[in-house]
Amino acid sequence: MDYGYGLIGIFILFGIVFVIFTIFFAGLLRPQRPNKTKLENYECGEAPMGGAWIQYNVGFYIYALIFVIFDVEVVFLFPWAVAFKQLGLFALIEMLIFIAILIAGLAYAWKKGALTWES
Amino acid sequence: MDYSLLIPEVVLFVWALVLLLYNASAKTENPRAIGLFALIGLVAAFVILWFVPDGSLFGKTFISDTYARGFKMIFLLAAIVTVIGSVDFASKHMKHTGEFYSLIMLCVTGMMFLASAGELISLYVALELSTISLYILAAFLKKDLKSTEAGLKYLILGAASSGILLYGLSLLYGLTGSTVLDEIGYRLFLNEGTTIAAVFAIVMFVAGFGFKLAAAPFHMWAPDVYEGAPTPVTAFLSVASKAAGLVAFVRLFFNSLLAIKPEWVVIVEIVAILAMVVGNVVALLQKNIKRMLAYSSIAQVGYVLVALSAGIDLSVTSMMIFLLAYLFANIGAFIVVIAFSNATGSDNIEDYSGLWKRKPSLAIVMTIYMLSLVGIPLTGGFIAKYFLFGAAVKEGLYTLVVIAILTSVISLFYYMNVVRIMMFRPAPSADKIALPWMIKLGLAISVIMVLLIGIWPGPFYAWGQLASTIFHF
Numbered sequence: 001m002d003y004g005y006g007l008i009g010i011f012i013l014f015g016i017v018f019v020i021f022t023i024f025f026a027g028l029l030r031p032q033r034p035n036k037t038k039l040e041n042y043e044c045g046e047a048p049m050g051g052a053w054i055q056y057n058v059g060f061y062i063y064a065l066i067f068v069i070f071d072v073e074v075v076f077l078f079p080w081a082v083a084f085k086q087l088g089l090f091a092l093i094e095m096l097i098f099i100a101i102l103i104a105g106l107a108y109a110w111k112k113g114a115l116t117w118e119s
Numbered sequence: 120m121d122y123s124l125l126i127p128e129v130v131l132f133v134w135a136l137v138l139l140l141y142n143a144s145a146k147t148e149n150p151r152a153i154g155l156f157a158l159i160g161l162v163a164a165f166v167i168l169w170f171v172p173d174g175s176l177f178g179k180t181f182i183s184d185t186y187a188r189g190f191k192m193i194f195l196l197a198a199i200v201t202v203i204g205s206v207d208f209a210s211k212h213m214k215h216t217g218e219f220y221s222l223i224m225l226c227v228t229g230m231m232f233l234a235s236a237g238e239l240i241s242l243y244v245a246l247e248l249s250t251i252s253l254y255i256l257a258a259f260l261k262k263d264l265k266s267t268e269a270g271l272k273y274l275i276l277g278a279a280s281s282g283i284l285l286y287g288l289s290l291l292y293g294l295t296g297s298t299v300l301d302e303i304g305y306r307l308f309l310n311e312g313t314t315i316a317a318v319f320a321i322v323m324f325v326a327g328f329g330f331k332l333a334a335a336p337f338h339m340w341a342p343d344v345y346e347g348a349p350t351p352v353t354a355f356l357s358v359a360s361k362a363a364g365l366v367a368f369v370r371l372f373f374n375s376l377l378a379i380k381p382e383w384v385v386i387v388e389i390v391a392i393l394a395m396v397v398g399n400v401v402a403l404l405q406k407n408i409k410r411m412l413a414y415s416s417i418a419q420v421g422y423v424l425v426a427l428s429a430g431i432d433l434s435v436t437s438m439m440i441f442l443l444a445y446l447f448a449n450i451g452a453f454i455v456v457i458a459f460s461n462a463t464g465s466d467n468i469e470d471y472s473g474l475w476k477r478k479p480s481l482a483i484v485m486t487i488y489m490l491s492l493v494g495i496p497l498t499g500g501f502i503a504k505y506f507l508f509g510a511a512v513k514e515g516l517y518t519l520v521v522i523a524i525l526t527s528v529i530s531l532f533y534y535m536n537v538v539r540i541m542m543f544r545p546a547p548s549a550d551k552i553a554l555p556w557m558i559k560l561g562l563a564i565s566v567i568m569v570l571l572i573g574i575w576p577g578p579f580y581a582w583g584q585l586a587s588t589i590f591h592f
Contacts, residue, residue: 104136111143 062114066106073102121174124183127164127191128231134160135224142217150210154557157220158202161227165195175237179299182237186435189586190234190366193442197359197450198227204454204561205351207461212260212349219259223355226252230363239288239298242367246284249363250277250331253356257348269347276330276340284327290320291375300375308378321383324371325390331364334390334424335397338417342405345413350460353409354453357416358446365423365442369435372427373590380430387428392522394421399526402533408456408468411533412449415492418530419445425523426507429514432587437506439583444499444572448491451565454558455485462552468537473546481552482541484562489534491569494527499572502579 041048080087080095109115138157142148168191175182202220209216229248236242254277258270292298294316295306307317329337345353376383398418405411423441426434458481459474460466475482491500504527511520554562572579 101136104140108139108143111140 059117062109066109066114069102069105073099120176121172122176124171124174124176124181127168127171128228130167131160131164131224131228131231134163135221135228138217138221138224142215142221145217148214148216150213150216151206153216153220154202154206154209157224158199160224161195161199161202164227165192165199168192168195179237179301180241181232181235183235184589186370186586186589187234187366189439189582190362191231193362193439193446194227194230194234194359196443197355197362197446198223200447200450200454200561200564201351201355201359203557203564204354204450204457206557207555208349208351208457211461214261219256222252222256222259226256226355226359230359230366233363234366236367236370237300239292239300239303242300242371243281243285243288246331246363246367247281250281250360253277253352253360256352257344257356259352260349263347265347266349267347269344272340273344273348280327280330280337283323283330287320287323287327290316290323294320300370304375304378307376317379318382321376321379321386324368325383325386328364328368329390332361332368332420333413333417334420335393335417336390338394338397341417342410342413345416346407346409346466350409350453350457350466353412354450354457357412357453358442358449361416361420362442362446365438369427369438373430373435373592377430377590377592384428384430387424388516388519391421391424391428391519394418394424395523395526396421399529399533403529405533406468407466408471408537409466411468411537412452412456415530415534416449418526419449419492421526422504422507422523425516425519426510428519429510429516430592431510431514432584432590432592433506433510433513435587435590436580436583437503437510439586440499440506440572440576440579441503443579444491444503444569447565447568447572448488448498448500451562451569452485452488452492454561454565455481455488458554458558458562459552468540470547471537472540472544474541474552476546477548477550478552478554481554481562484566485541486538487566487569489538491573493531493534497570497573499569499576502572502576506580506583 076098077095080091084091134157138153138160142153168188171183171188173184202223209219213219226249229245229250229252232245233242233249236245254270254274257273258267260266291303294314295303295310297303297306326337330340333341345357348356372383372387395418398414398416398421402411402414402418405414419441423438426437426441456466459471463470474485487498491498494500494504508520508523511523
């Protein structure tokens with residue numbers, strides 16, 4: 001019952017040891033000059049404000065869902081684009097059907113006003 | 120590759136999308152027209168299904184055989200009868216009826232793919248397509264607290280059970296190195312002696328599918344969801360989601376796991392006993408008719424599991440007949456509940472008193488459905504139970520059959536209690552109850568089918584037997 005999982009085990013071990021090793025040595029080597037701005041939470045460059053345990057507007061979820069749909073679409077589109085020449089016309093039609101279904105979803109969401117922000 | 124095997128599913132899916140988009144763009148909503156449009160789509164898929172041949176696609180990912188097509192008929196019939204019975208409810212209580220019908224159609228599409236799934240991943244994806252639609256349907260009355268509560272409970276417990284099921288599937292893949300069901304069965308057959316991991320996988324399948332079937336001890340969501348969900352959704356849920364659980368359960372256990380049958384029989388037997396006892400005993404205490412039918416459905420799935428633990432071809436045959444009889448009796452009973460609550464706004468069993476005076480025909484059809492659910496001769500329920508228990512007797516599972524018959528006697532009390540209240544109690548008001556013609560149509564179809572299966576079971580038995588021929592016992 002050896003499917004080569006031992007190799008994966010070695011990778012996992014190596015991954016864990018590597019992370020511990022680098023964090024530990026980076027802590028030893030780097031200069032330590034903390035200030036207030038440096039110690040703040042990182043929020044993509046924005047100045048952070050308030051706690052994270054607040055109620056979010058439910059509107060965010062609709063955007064998140066629509067985003068996920070197109071994220072997944074891209075996941076399918078990339079391998080198809082790479083193998084486009086071998087797959088040929090049939091895969092093109094299949095991909096068009098796939099995108100058409102997603103567009104139907106977007107059209108529905110748009111029509112229902114999911115893309116207009118209500119505060 | 121013969122893509123014509125997919126036509127019923129494609130028709131249904133495109134129909135649902137068109138309905139969704141039309142409904143989003145239409146200025147005014149005409150619930151009845153939308154309902155009829157959905158009905159035409161479902162009937163069209165049903166008609167096309169008759170002409171679909173045997174075959175398989177994508178390396179046995181999609182299988183079209185007698186078993187799959189038999190179940191697809193059950194799903195479509197359940198949706199057709201539900202839609203017929205819910206047009207009035209929808210136009211009265213619901214906004215966004217287009218979404219309602221297209222969700223039902225998407226759910227049926229998922230179930231149809233589930234019936235044809237010959238491979239673990241497509242099985243799981245199809246199961247999710249059907250259950251996610253059902254979560255939304257259960258919470259469809261957005262402003263109704265009970266409905267949203269039902270949807271949320273169903274979602275959380277359903278997600279947990281899907282996770283358990285998925286873990287079991289991954290164990291099975293790890294054991295056999297294949298996701299194709301036939302291949303898994305073959306490898307388990309060659310691999311004499313099972314490992315402990317196979318037992319773990321089986322326990323997880325029973326738990327995961329037990330949830331979808333609402334079999335005790337995985338039934339706790341059912342009463343709340345059945346009560347809170349809009350009644351047409353409950354009607355559809357009580358039949359179609361059970362059939363969907365069974366179609367995958369039986370294909371997985373009788374196709375792939377038959378080689379290790381001694382490992383799973385005991386677990387299925389225990390679940391069967393618990394479901395029959397819990398369902399039938401707790402149903403005695405219910406005041407709300409939807410909750411009572413929820414517990415009755417828990418008990419009914421126990422009877423099916425009795426037959427399935429026999430693990431012979433008659434198990435599959437009897438399950439098919441049972442599902443057909445149960446479909447019409449149960450959805451019929453829910454259409455009566457819809458009609459009654461539309462007229463009076465109540466779901467309490469007590470309020471059914473004197474229905475015989477207020478609308479004799481409604482009381483009579485409800486009596487027939489109740490008799491069929493008990494399993495009285497001349498109704499479909501009798502034939503179904505006869506074959507279910509017959510399968511268990513054939514394999515010598517006498518303890519199970521005795522428990523099944525004893526709990527059936529208990530069930531007689533709560534089903535007949537409804538009849539007693541309808542027939543012999545004085546009516547609280549003399550108001551007559553009017554029935555819209557769509558509801559009449561739904562009730563008539565159900566009654567005719569329940570009696571037809573009871574009086575002339577031959578063709579239905581042949582149909583069930585045909586479905587069981589794909590398994591090699």
